[in-house]
Amino acid sequence: MILRTLIFIVGLLFITLTLAGWLTWVERRLLAVWQDRLGPNRVGPFGTLQALADAIKLFTKEDWVPPFADKSVFVIAPAIILIAVLMSFVIVPFAPGLLLANLNIGLLFFLAMSSLSVYSIVLGGWASNSKYALLGGLRAAAQMITYEVFLGLSVMGPVLLAGSFRLTDIVEAQQELWFVVPQFLGFVLFLIAGVAETRRLPFDLPEAETELAAGFHTEYSGMKFGMFFIGEYLGMILLSAMITTLYLGGWHGPFLPPIVWFLLKSSFFLVLFILLRASLPRPRLDQLMSFGWKVLLPLALANLLATGAVVLMRGG
């Protein structure tokens, strides 16, 4: 039993990390397709080994800690994001019986871990002790607090409908009807908040190459930068998995085996995130904040109220 769990853990680590690396290639190729280019197509068949080449490059780069940085925090920050995101994969139900820990507070665990990963960005930005990194860190702190709020509020819809924080219960409750139908508003809110939470475009203000060089990871190089990078892509995968679990019925689907349905739905959202990056410009920080507090938060509250009322009326 323990051995089986260990094998599952190692396999999950291997698959998620490989997938995250490979996703960088997928993203570059898809962006290229949408910009009438070709993208990386030289390393391996169709360029699929590009991620491997990039990894080798990152590992052989000089691992430099700036003399003006707060060394211990600077070194620890990239590890936090990787650990936090990887920990979240513990509660993702890939298929019936195919999950590591069936926590009864699974969803809360996910929220907690995604809040922890913010520390990585903020600490990394502040420990770097440079202007760009500091600005990136500040923006990250502001953005994460804003979007964390209604990320949490919007997932309360599925929780109310399923009557449980356990993710397997939420998936089982979607046997007849996926929650995307009764909870469409909540789904859209969760999608927006999730994109902001993973700092993907158009909400990549902490990074913002055009304004802040590279934002919070300006001073990072080598594999420390690589960990931030991989963390972002892992966050994308995690978010797609969570959207699938919470709103699209998880592994449910006709004909195909459950795991295939789960992967199909998740990859649809991965492609959607890349499409978002390809098409939308980055908003200003004040636009982002006012959009979050003045539009999305009231909507999330109203959604929660309405859902609660319906559940009460049905005598839940």
Added chain:
Amino acid sequence: MLSILRTMWDVFLHVFKRPVTIPYPEQKAVLSPRYRGRIILSRDPDGGERCVACYLCAVACPVDCIALQATQDETGRRYPEFFRINFSRCIFCGYCEEACPTYAIQLIPEFEMGEYDRQNMVYEKEDLLIAGEGKYHGYNYWKVAGAAIGGKDKGEAERESPPVDLHSLLP
């Protein structure tokens, strides 16, 4: 909100567009005949050098990459003693071609001039001279110029009358 969705849809439709990238080493771009690439020195139809070493190209060159030295053969025909172009400086602007009064210096549609050694970027006259006439066929400067050179005296050029004998004009 709707505009955001429409933007995403429009971007997605690019899936059905052909990429504009030309994967270069396997597939070559079609260059126009007037493409400004490598610089050559052409010859006239008789096989002689067209260049008369007038220095106009060296003067016109904005980056000073052309160096030459004029000299004359025993018949009075001017030609460059050496003609050197430093292609690590050349910006391929084509001003030298415009300045040339004898169509000698020309830019051709060839650009694959990569070298591992910087010194190899310096082309001497024998590297620059080609066997043919380049873009302007049948033009021979010395045949139409009034200057006297070996085998051709004043007034013997094409479309040129012999010089007037001043003494025959006397009353």
